[in-house]
Amino acid sequence: MPTETLTIRQMCERFDVTPRTLRFYESKELLSPVREGTRRLFTRKDRARLRLILRGKRFGFSLEDIRQLLDMYDSHGSNEPQLLRTYDLARARLAQMTAQRAELDVAIGELTIQLAEGEAILASFRRTAAE
Amino acid sequence: MPTETLTIRQMCERFDVTPRTLRFYESKELLSPVREGTRRLFTRKDRARLRLILRGKRFGFSLEDIRQLLDMYDSHGSNEPQLLRTYDLARARLAQMTAQRAELDVAIGELTIQLAEGEAILASFRRTAAE
DNA sequence: CGTTACATTTACGTTAACGTCAAGCACCGT
DNA sequence: ACGGTGCTTGACGTTAACGTAAATGTAACG
Numbered sequence: 001m002p003t004e005t006l007t008i009r010q011m012c013e014r015f016d017v018t019p020r021t022l023r024f025y026e027s028k029e030l031l032s033p034v035r036e037g038t039r040r041l042f043t044r045k046d047r048a049r050l051r052l053i054l055r056g057k058r059f060g061f062s063l064e065d066i067r068q069l070l071d072m073y074d075s076h077g078s079n080e081p082q083l084l085r086t087y088d089l090a091r092a093r094l095a096q097m098t099a100q101r102a103e104l105d106v107a108i109g110e111l112t113i114q115l116a117e118g119e120a121i122l123a124s125f126r127r128t129a130a131e
Numbered sequence: 132m133p134t135e136t137l138t139i140r141q142m143c144e145r146f147d148v149t150p151r152t153l154r155f156y157e158s159k160e161l162l163s164p165v166r167e168g169t170r171r172l173f174t175r176k177d178r179a180r181l182r183l184i185l186r187g188k189r190f191g192f193s194l195e196d197i198r199q200l201l202d203m204y205d206s207h208g209s210n211e212p213q214l215l216r217t218y219d220l221a222r223a224r225l226a227q228m229t230a231q232r233a234e235l236d237v238a239i240g241e242l243t244i245q246l247a248e249g250e251a252i253l254a255s256f257r258r259t260a261a262e
Numbered sequence: 263c264g265t266t267a268c269a270t271t272t273a274c275g276t277t278a279a280c281g282t283c284a285a286g287c288a289c290c291g292t
Numbered sequence: 293a294c295g296g297t298g299c300t301t302g303a304c305g306t307t308a309a310c311g312t313a314a315a316t317g318t319a320a321c322g
Binding site: 037 | 312317
């Protein structure tokens with residue numbers, strides 16, 4: 001049963017991140033690779049955590065938020081108050097994202113209108129130039 | 132015909148920004164209020180520009196982008212190459228925003244699913260506690 | 263043994279958009 | 293003259309998530 005650990009470089013290729021990023025995450029206690037002498041070896045567990053970290057980032061969570069979520073998640077998935085906090089954090093974040101989406105929609109709409117106006121002006125330039 | 136200039140404090144209240152922000156914008160050449168002695172007085176033109184600035188921010192433009200857009204806009208709305216650059220910048224930004232919205236949609240979808248799972252687990256806790 | 267390739271730690275640098283003092287005019291009413 | 297209020301300029305501080313450089317280590321290749 002090979003544990004199949006990865007070097008930092010292999011991790012970087014597999015997840016498209018830089019070494020600096022992995023070391024930074026370790027310093028922030030988001031990852032905890034084992035050591036072979038002085039070198040880091042990333043286990044299956046580290047890879048799982050990194051996947052969750054990257055997903056969290058896509059959600060727009062800060063690394064600090066993610067750390068708390070991860071800690072709560074696996075320090076005890078069976079601890080209700082902690083799970084509840086995780087849940088609330090996620091809900092709050094979802095609300096933010098929904099609001100952000102709404103604003104983005106408005107902004108896209110407005111900008112689209114602006115663009116149409118701009119295009120009209122440019123079109124008039126082209127007509128003038130054609131004389 | 133009252134030019135109706137505003138003090139910095141009045142501007143802040145009207146637009147919900149801080150004095151620091153207005154001075155910062157001036158230092159970045161986004162605004163250019165006149166002086167009465169040593170004090171700033173914001174004219175109608177400044178108010179119009181500030182409105183555009185705040186709108187640009189809602190669009191997600193950086194202040195530097197906004198400065199360029201404003202300069203191009205009123206340095207000569209009749210200069211075609213500059214107007215074209217403005218237009219291109221806006222189009223690029225719109226593309227970014229659209230992409231961002233797509234990602235946000237995906238993230239919202241995923242997070243919603245996660246929340247449903249979390250809720251299910253919490254529900255099982257409540258059933259256990261009810262025994 | 264020398265070089266190449268990859269690894270490590272330490273620590274300062276970067277970016278945007280302001281926040282937060284500090285020190286000091288300028289005028290107003292008393 | 294004095295206290296209060298509002299304004300001014302300077303200049304350093306803040307935040308997140310790394311980038312980047314320096315100095316060093318170590319393992320294998322030829």
